[in-house]
Amino acid sequence: MARARQRQQNGRSTATRNNGRARNQDNKGLIPQLARAVREVEAAVERRSIAPSVRTKFQVVALLARQERNRIKADPDLTESRRGEELKRLDGIATILAQTAARDSTLFELLREDAMVTDAAKELIRDLQTAAGMEVPEEEEPEPQEASEAPEVTERRVVPQAVLARQLANPFLVPDFTAARAKKPRTSELARWELLGPLFRSFEQSDDTAVACMPLPGPEHVRLPGDLELMAHQARMVGAAANGHRTFLLADEPGLGKTAQALLAAQEAKAYPLLVVVPNVVKTNWAREAERWTPRHPATVIHGDGDSIDGFADIIIVNYEVLDRHVGWLKDLGFRGMVVDEAHFIKNKSSQRSQHVLEVSESIRARTGRPLLMALTGTPLINDIDDFRAIWQFLGWIDEKKPLAELIDKLEDNQMTPLDRAFFPAARKSVIDMGIVRRRKIDVAADIPERRIADIPVELDGEVGRSIREAEAELARRLVKRYDSALAARTSGEVVEGIDHDLVRRVAGWEREDSDESTGENVFALMRRIGQAKAGLAADYTAQLARNVGKVVFFAKHIDVMDAAEETFDRRGIKYSSIRGDQTRGVREKNIEAFVNDPEVSVVVCSLTAAGVGLNLQVASNVVLAELSWTAAEQTQAIDRVHRIGQDQPVTAWRVIAAQTVDTRIAELIDTKAGLAARALDGSTEEVSSVDLQIEAMVTLLTDALEARLAV
Incomplete structure (x- = not known):
């Protein structure tokens, strides 16, 4: 028991x-x-x-x-x-x-x-x-982010009040029945074929001599404001839009004026309202170029939630990083054209920004029979051609699985299938004729000057931008106070109506002499802070150039700006070498050798003072000037590192300018006072000393502040 x-x-x-x-x-x-x-x-x-x-x-x-x-x-x-x-x-x-x-x-x-x-x-x-305690596979290493790319976030949709006002003012969109395309009563021999793979291979199998540009008309007369002129290659592309072509993969090399071509093509196609999607670093430049080339069509830029935009503008510019929150109303606005700049940014079709771009373009194609759709990128077409899958889909040439009607018709006209060897070059030409335009600098060298300077204005956003603008305002207030004190102390009894410009210049001189002892932020410290704030943006733009055209020379004045740029290149996975004043001769020569001869090293980061003379870097034809110098000669010498005897391509120097700061004024002073533009075009020897430029910068600051006070 x-x-x-x-x-x-x-x-x-x-x-x-x-x-x-x-x-x-x-x-x-x-x-x-x-x-x-x-x-x-x-x-x-x-x-x-x-x-x-x-x-x-x-x-x-x-x-x-x-x-x-x-x-x-x-x-x-x-x-x-x-x-x-x-x-x-x-x-x-x-x-x-x-x-x-x-x-x-x-x-x-x-x-x-x-x-x-x-x-x-x-x-x-x-x-x-x-x-849950499960073994999670290692996450794949993400591709290096492109310039100005921010981490993607979950959607947060907004509708700016200005857009609501526009919608209320015009609640009905005019229907466009041309979207209903007539079907051809033809039997498709290619219907049973998988065609996207062969189409991509047709580009990979072509050699460097193969044509990479659709047939373009001769240079057409295009309406231009003022005394602006188009180069011949630009006019031919705009002429194609004027003749009725509506989809373009514009893949000209940087420096050949893709922005102007896109804006004028929209004007010729009457593609307004026009949506322009761009990287953050060139957002301000697009607005400036729109005002320059198509001033009769106002442009507005979306910042953040779009609280400050003009809802009735003809051209709406948005950067990739904030596109997600505006997709809803952008799809419904009734655009008749869309431009995607640096279009290789959308190559990853699983990314949110790629999905948003495709979503908006699909809506535009559904609403408008023949919208103007333009993808801009300088990336060569023969490399990583599968990256262009999303771009072709944006343009409406293909969908997820097959070519769409217009491209199918062109392929059918060739009367071949992928079994025929001749199918591939014929198919490649059919795709190019859909609207691929690719010109290199060397191809159009006769159109462009041997050496030119292009400004890239950038916005300094956030706390850094506000701090710099406040420091500039404080410097202007100090100059005004000094000006008023000098007026009050005057004993001659002389009275000057308005602004005493002679006194303004003397006050600027006094400030320049006392700059080392001043208690507030002087113009030198201000320019250094602006350079630090621009460093990442300038490096971003350099990364874009490096991807598009190969080797790029990056110049900065201060070591901390060089450090910040190199950190950006590290994050982007871009190999670089560096030329600084504290290097030994052996290290310097080794770094120059790496940039010149190693195809993997695409950027050389140079000090304006240490590398501005005595170097031959003509393996590159693009220079980025991240900071402005106080002398024109210093910048010209930097450009001359690549513009030398033996250089077989036109040279472009890209000056990164902080918009709405003293940086802009100094750039203008360099151009007008020191003749930098003249030196780049006709070899003018006009020169102004660094002291003159520093005084002139403060003269403009003080004059602007006094004019603002008089206007009140």
Whole structure:
């Protein structure tokens, strides 16, 4: 009897331990994580608080539940009873998902097999798998971000008040029935072929001598404001738009005026309103160029949520980084044209910005029969041609799986299939005739000067920009106070109406002499801070050039600006060498040798003072001037490092200018007082000393402040 009681007690203990282990198993693994997450989604939907993060969590739970169900069904180590229990728990999660989606039908879209999985969703998947104790595979190393690229975020849609005003003023869009394309009653020989692969291979198999530009008309007369002139290659491309062509992959090398061509093509095509999507670093430049080339068509720039935009502008400029929050109203505005600058930014079709660009362009093509669509990039077409899949889709030449009607018609006209060897060069020409325009500097050297300077204005946003503008305002206030004190101390009794410009110049001279002792921020410190603020933007632009044209020479005046630029190149995965004043002769020669002869080294970061003379860097034809010098000669000497005997390409120097700061004034002074533009074009020897430029900079600051006071 005692033994029977002992066996009964042992049996109860074993059952208790087994039940405990079962409960512990139920609380481990992925299913408890999914159950907790789906309850959070259910509660949020019941509160009608469906933020983007809630939608992401809903999709992730559905994806992981689907994967877990397949895993459980295929797991040979599970007993049938355990498999049944696990599947029953997943059914409970699926029931909650279905009930939740019934409350908000838009959630059903996230359950589709082809629903886009955002970066935020992928990150949440990894988090849940890690919390479940699962072995998560190493995340692939992300590609280096392009210039001005910010981490993508979940959507936060806005509609600026100015846009609402425009929509209320014109609530009805004129219908465009030309979008309904007549179908050709022809039997497609190519219908059974997979054509995108052969089309891409047709570019990869071509050699350097193959034509990379569609047929263009002769230079056309284009309406231009003032005394502006187009170069012949620009006029031919604009002429194609005037003749009715509407889709372009404009792949000219940097320095050949793609911005002007795009703006004037829109004017000839009457493609207004026009949407322009650009990297942040060139956003301000696009607005400036629009005012210059098409002044009758006002442009507006979207910053942040777009609170300051002109809702009635003809040209709306937005950068990739804020596009996500404006997609909704951009799709509905009724654009008749769209330009995507640095279009290789959208090559990754799974990225949010690529999806947003394609979403907007698809809406424009659906609303407008023949919109003007232009993709601008200097990247050579024969490299990484699969990167152009998203660009061709943006232009409406292909969709996810096949060429669209117009391109199919061109391929059919060739009367060949991929079995024919001649199919590939003929197919390549068919794609090029859709609108690929590619010219190199060397091809149009007769059109452009041997050496020229192009300014890239950039906005200094955020706290840094505000701090610099406040420091500049403080310097102007100090100059005004000094001017007023000098007027009050005057004993001659002389009275000057308005501004005493002679006194203004004397005050600037006094400030220059006392600059080392001044208690406030002087013009030298201000320029250094501006250089530091521009460093990342200038490096971003250099990275774009390096990708597009190869080797680039980057010049800066201060060591900390060089350091910041090199950090940016490290993050972008761009190999560089450096030339500084503190290097030994051996290190200097080694770094020059790397830039000149190593094809992997695409940028050399140079000190204006240490590398401005005595170097031959003509392996490059593009120079970036990240900081302005106080003398024209110093900058000219820097440009001459690449513009030397033996240089077989025109040289372009890109000056990065901080808009709405004293940087702009100093650039203007260099051009007008020191003759920098003349030196670049006709070898003028006019020169002004650094002291003159420093005084002139303060003269303009003080004069502007006094004029503003008089205007009140």
